[in-house]
Amino acid sequence: MYDYIIVGGGSAGSVMANRLSARSSNKVLLCEAGQDTPPGKEPPEIADSYSGTAYFDPRFHWTELKVHTQVVSHNNPHESRPPLRKYEQARVLGGGSSINGQMANRGAPTDYEEWQSRGAAGWGWNDVLPYFKKVERDLDFDGPFHGKDGRIPVRRIPREHWTGHAKAVGKAFEEKGFKFLPDQNGEFVDGYFPVTHSNADERRVSAAMGYLDTETRKRSNLTISTDTQVKSLTFEGTRCVGVTAMVGGKEQEFRGREIILSSGAIHSPAHLMRAGIGPVGQLADLGIPVISALPGVGQRLMDHPSIALSSFIRRGARLTEHTRRHIHLGLRYSSGLPGIPKGDMFVAVVSKSAWHAVGEQIASLLTFINKTYSETGQVKLTSRDWRSEPLVEFNLLSDKRDLDRLMSGFKLMAAVQMTDALRRVTDVPFPASYTDKVREIGVVSTRNKWLTRAVATLLDGPSALRRYMIDNFVVEGFTFDQVMTDDEALEAFVRKATIGVWHASCTCRMGRDDDPMAVVDTQGRVRGTQGLRVVDASVFPVVPCANTNFPTLMTAEKISDAILAAH
Secondary structure: OEEEEEEOOOHHHHHHHHHHHOOOOOOEEEEOOOEOOOOOOOOHHHHEOOOHHHHOOHHHEOOOOEEEOOOOOOOOOOOOOOOOEEOOOEOEOOHHHHOOOOEOOOOOHHHHHHHHHOOOOOOOHHHHHHHHHHHEEEOOOOOOOOOOOOOEEEEOOOHHHOOHHHHHHHHHHHHOOOOEOOOOOOOOOOEEEEOOEOEEOOEEOOHHHHHOOHHHHOOOOEEEEOOEEEEEEEEEOOEEEEEEEEEOOEEEEEEEEEEEEOOHHHHHHHHHHHHOEEOHHHHHHOOOOOOEEOOOOOEEEEOOOEEEEEEEEOOOOOOOOOOOOOEEEEEEEOOOOOOOOOOOEEEEEEOOOOOOOOHHHEEEEEEEEOOOOOOOEEEEOOOOOOOOOOEEEOOOOOOHHHHHHHHHHHHHHHHHHOOHHHHOOEEEEEEEOOOHHHHHHHOOOHHHHHHHHHHHHHHOOOHHHHHHHHHHHHOOOOOHHHHHHOHHHHHHHHHHHOEOOOOOEOOOOEOOOOOOOOOEOOOOEEOOOEOEEEOOHHHOOOOOOOOOHHHHHHHHHHHHHHHHHHO
């Protein structure tokens, strides 16, 4: 019997396990389907400051999870369905923070004012800022926006250590009128800056590393059970009283006073629906008895739509020995569309696109919609079987404002790419797609290592050969000249190539009691049930203008405080 059973050992679960077990009277069980990352024995791919090794390693993924990124037409059965794409959802202690790009940002103050207006009372900017500060230990800055005592270190790559490519992009940004901001997490204004990342001494610091360290693991009241996949929630009436899990392949039952789902915006709603909590029609179609009729479960899935303009990096402008971090700077800018808050667009300047030899030669200007309005995605069960992955439809460009801004953003980055500063250090710009072929080459393997070395040698050869290889073996369907001279081609490219940036959120939203689409209250408690909470990115009322890891950590800190205060 436990006081708290936490389902999912990702960013939120790691925080909850640490904070709830800090009170010795609480007996806490943390269940994680993936493998452990023991202190001092973390897999080297995860500890690596460069995120591409862990991110492409299937040992740390839900390997069967696939998603639709674009709008699926349910009204025209003759229209071809968009292809299913593999989705790199983490399955390892620390969750996304163990494989992600380590970007440590928070979003705009207006995001959290919108959270409040959508029914998340007590979640305005002034309410959440103390918890952002509680998460972090900023190694560079002090002051009212920064924490100095948190469990996750935050730092920036100093400008003198930027790659030649990153320096050239910074100069190009200045030519386009953007000012330099030394601190991304200071005042939320437009400009370019060294990106903040959760990293210290050239090593990743995941939520598991920061919150489930050696001292925390010594607590006798905390049990961390990895290789433990929860298959179902146990209910007595409308009260959740436990879970059934496969532990090392063997079924076990655990009882708890309170069950906390921290399985992410795809798997948390799937757990709820399998238990009978969700849209009545969907549950009835699968013969699942209804415990709580909540039409918002699995609905309004969000992410940040993104598009990439890539180019070949000339020798001398690639990564140096100073750091293995591959994203040194970013740009925040405003599209200027009526009614849209400032800072609605973001560009990550990627100076290395993959772990292998060709990846070291390819840079990208990755533009994504910071403030997205596409919120018609959904997570839907296809089976009652706990082993079946749900149907996931992101519908990334369902709002035309997102399509229009990606198109204009691509044009802006093309103008940046064509500045003299960037043309001196790059060659052969091309519109990039994250295709199945790119994914296949991205898998860490000996074959891909040697294959990409051979291709990289050719790319470093004569310019004509490089252009031929990129045009014939890298570019898929659209050339740079084509999308820059034909808006129809640009729109077709954006619709085909847009992907999310692995910021799935909002499928179990916080909201008011009178909001029929609200799934949880402001403390993560699931409506119509007792003893059950959701604490992860799925409770966001709307995805913030940020990479979602730090907002998730903040959310877990804030709700764990509320739980402890109530008991």
